[in-house]
Amino acid sequence: MEKRFRLGRHGAQLWTREKARQIRSQLIGILEVLEAGDVLVIDAAGVEVFDLSFANELFGKTVSSLATEHPGRFVIVENLSEYASENLSTALDSLNLIMTERKQGDLGLLGKVHPADDATFAEIVRSGQAVTAGTLSKKLQVNLTAMNERLSKLTGLGLVRREKGSSASGREQYVYRVLN
Numbered sequence: 001m002e003k004r005f006r007l008g009r010h011g012a013q014l015w016t017r018e019k020a021r022q023i024r025s026q027l028i029g030i031l032e033v034l035e036a037g038d039v040l041v042i043d044a045a046g047v048e049v050f051d052l053s054f055a056n057e058l059f060g061k062t063v064s065s066l067a068t069e070h071p072g073r074f075v076i077v078e079n080l081s082e083y084a085s086e087n088l089s090t091a092l093d094s095l096n097l098i099m100t101e102r103k104q105g106d107l108g109l110l111g112k113v114h115p116a117d118d119a120t121f122a123e124i125v126r127s128g129q130a131v132t133a134g135t136l137s138k139k140l141q142v143n144l145t146a147m148n149e150r151l152s153k154l155t156g157l158g159l160v161r162r163e164k165g166s167s168a169s170g171r172e173q174y175v176y177r178v179l180n
Contacts, residue, residue: 002039003030008046015050020057027062028069036072037161039179041102045079055091063097066158074158074179077110078102085110100159100179107178109159116142120150121178124160130175132165151176 007014010023030040042059050058059077066075077099080088085101092099092111101110107125109118123139124131137147154160155176165175 001034002041003034004041004043005030006046007042007044012046012048013050014047014054017053017057020050020054024058024062027058031062031066031070031073031075034070034073037074039074039076042075042077043079044077044081044084047084048081049083050087052087052091052094055088056095059088059099060091060095060097063092063099063158064095067156074100074161076100076102076107076179098157098159116150117154120147121154121159124176124178130163130165130177132167132173132175136176 005027007023010019014020014023027040027042034040062075066073077088078101080101080103089110096112098109098111098113098117101108107121109121119140120136123136127135133144133147133151136142136151137144140147142150151160151162155162159178161177161179162174163177165173167173
C-alpha cells in the first residue's frame, strides 16, 4: 500500500528544526500504522524551498531511524522543487544518508550515493521486475559477493525490497525490486 503525505499543506517555505519536528511527529504516526512493505510518499508539491535544518530534522531523522523504528516500511519523496532538491541532497549527504526520489514517474537516489549503489539501483529500475543478485552481477560485471554486499546495503537502507523467489530449478533464492 502507498500512503501519501502532502508536505505542501504546511507551507511553501519551510524553515527550522522545530517546524520539522512538528511535521515529523505526523509522519511517525503514519509510519506506525503502515505495515511492512508499505510505502510512505512525501509529496513536496507546493513547497518552494526548505532550509538545511528543516531537511536534517524531517528527512534525515526519518530516514536514519526507519530501519530500526519501522522495519520494512519505505519512504520516498517526490515533486521536489529545484531548491528543495538541492537542500535535501546536501542534508542527506552531510548525514551519509540516501533516499529514493520519484521524479516524473522515474525513481532515483538522492543524498550520499556511491556510484556502485547508484548503478545497482538504476539496473534494478531498468529491469522493471524482480531480479536476482546473479543477474545483476552479470549485467554490471561485478562478482557475486560484491553484488550481494551492495544489495544488502540498499535493502538495509530501505531503498530496495528483498523477496523470496525460486530459481528455474525450484531452489529458493532472493529477488530484488524497487518500490513503485
